[in-house]
Amino acid sequence: MEKTFIMIKPDGVRRGLMGEIIGRIERKGFKITKAKLFKPNVELVENHYMEHREKDFFNELVNFIAEDLVMAMKVEGEAVIEVMRLMIGHRDFKVASPGTIRGDFANTITQNIIHGSDSLESAKRELNLWFEEF
């Protein structure tokens, strides 16, 4: 079964959206097979967002994620990577459709509630990084 890495970002945890988001994942029929609620260190977050290290928002992004609790999850199901990306919605809250998690709850570009792996390759890399898998 396909697996993906999902993270509820600190703004999602702080705003009390864990239940709402987990509910959406479960109602869709996907299985959460691992979860941990913790404050990740800067090194882990920098590694996770490696592809953005040259961007001018990199430090802001890393500080935001490493400053508070995140809910890291392994989610399994058929085509879960693509379907979770659809359920999450566009990265930019102004473009995200109503009905998607970001469309319904995000209101800034950096603090956009949730992250989901964007490919099979990144799902493997991110699950390995956050759960020491593979």
Ligand code: CMP
């Ligand atoms: P995510 O989909 O997790 O991947 C990269 C993250 O960088 C993105 O969500 C946002 O949290 C953040 N991000 C993307 N674009 C910008 C931007 N222009 N300014 C600040 N943060 C951004």
